[in-house]
Amino acid sequence: MRITVLGCGALGQLWLCALTKMGHDVQGWLKVFAPHFRFQVVSTEQDSFSHTLSVNDSQKLQQCELLLVTLKAQQLPSGLLPLIPLLPKECPIILMHNGLGVVDDLPQLTQPLCHAVTTQAAYRTPTATFHKAWGFTQLGPLNSAAASLSNLAEILHQALPDVAWYDDIKTSAWKKLAVNAVINPLTVKYHCQNGQLMDVLSEVTLLCREIALVMNREGIHTDDSQLFESVVNVIQATAGNYSSMLQDIQAQRSTEIDYITGYLLKRARCFGLNLPQHSALYQWVKQQESDYASDTLRTTLPSSW
Ligand code: KPL
Numbered sequence: 551m552r553i554t555v556l557g558c559g560a561l562g563q564l565w566l567c568a569l570t571k572m573g574h575d576v577q578g579w580l581k582v583f584a585p586h587f588r589f590q591v592v593s594t595e596q597d598s599f600s601h602t603l604s605v606n607d608s609q610k611l612q613q614c615e616l617l618l619v620t621l622k623a624q625q626l627p628s629g630l631l632p633l634i635p636l637l638p639k640e641c642p643i644i645l646m647h648n649g650l651g652v653v654d655d656l657p658q659l660t661q662p663l664c665h666a667v668t669t670q671a672a673y674r675t676p677t678a679t680f681h682k683a684w685g686f687t688q689l690g691p692l693n694s695a696a697a698s699l700s701n702l703a704e705i706l707h708q709a710l711p712d713v714a715w716y717d718d719i720k721t722s723a724w725k726k727l728a729v730n731a732v733i734n735p736l737t738v739k740y741h742c743q744n745g746q747l748m749d750v751l752s753e754v755t756l757l758c759r760e761i762a763l764v765m766n767r768e769g770i771h772t773d774d775s776q777l778f779e780s781v782v783n784v785i786q787a788t789a790g791n792y793s794s795m796l797q798d799i800q801a802q803r804s805t806e807i808d809y810i811t812g813y814l815l816k817r818a819r820c821f822g823l824n825l826p827q828h829s830a831l832y833q834w835v836k837q838q839e840s841d842y843a844s845d846t847l848r849t850t851l852p853s854s855w
Contacts, residue, residue: 551705553616554579556629558587558605560672561646562620563679567591567599568709569618578605581629590678598678611636616644616702617661623649623809627656637661642699644689648730648794649809650723651816653692662696664689665719667726670710671791686712690719721770725780728765728772730810732757732781733788734795735831738805738838741796745789753827754781760825764814767821795835802842807835 555566556579566589569576578587583606590600604610611617617637621629626647637643639660645652646666653663669685687706691697703715716722732754736747747754758777765772798805811832818825 557621560674651813690716
């Protein structure tokens with residue numbers, strides 16, 4: 551299959567590697583043009599795979615059969631929109647990112663559009679990308695053109711299991727958002743690894759209670775204790791991790807807060823709900839972002855994609 555991967559960060563490289571190994575015809579798409587892209591991915595078993603790919607080839611994009619977008623939510627509209635006029639009308643687009651609300655920032659697309667929610671964990675060093683832990687990827691349709699594309703889950707599953715198709719991807723995305731809306735901003739507030747949030751479980755309880763109110767109004771069947779249990783499970787399973795949001799703050803990059811807590815608050819407002827705990831955390835993270843954004847002396851860091 552002819553595949554373009556837009557966004558060649560840690561997650562993008564994991565997929566580039568897995569799809570290349572399966573024999574697909576894969577190219578990467580970078581923000582800044584380069585003739586080639588060389589990557590090295592180290593598996594969970596410490597096996598290393600290095601490969602050089604072509605990148606930003608417009609002709610390949612015009613013949614593309616799948617566009618996999620691994621950009622973060624805040625980078626997605628500006629990264630994706632310039633590619634749309636070149637992309638065949640029937641080429642499926644998979645958006646793989648944390649958070650919700652990105653589709654609200656996109657014009658209506660004719661291409662079949664899917665959302666993928668993943669717990670695959672990878673991180674990047676200056677020399678290589680490390681697959682830290684196997685996860686599960688849930689894939690589902692965002693528009694009617696994508697409703698019958700469940701075969702895509704099988705193609706992705708063969709490359710980087712487990713992948714499964716969910717007709718109701720909205721519920722999966724909300725459940726992931728709930729976990730990220732508790733863990734990520736709290737790790738920024740306490741500047742800590744995920745596991746240290748076991749010391750602030752009363753705050754976790756209040757945050758889960760507020761999320762359950764909004765999810766119920768969205769028509770998703772859940773409650774405070776179910777959400778609390780899944781958040782605590784992730785805190786324990788990823789105890790040694792620094793959340794992606796804390797990593798973004800430490801690297802002075804913009805975070806996904808607008809598509810996680812920001813989206814939660816936006817939906818709460820639509821239902822006339824007030825979420826004081828999440829509002830306070832949102833302000834906290836936005837303040838951190840604006841502190842370094844306004845620091846004119848800061849070094850300009852390379853873009854993450
Ligand atoms: O998805 C994550 C993130 O950091 O963005 C969690 C699950 C919190 C793991 O760190």
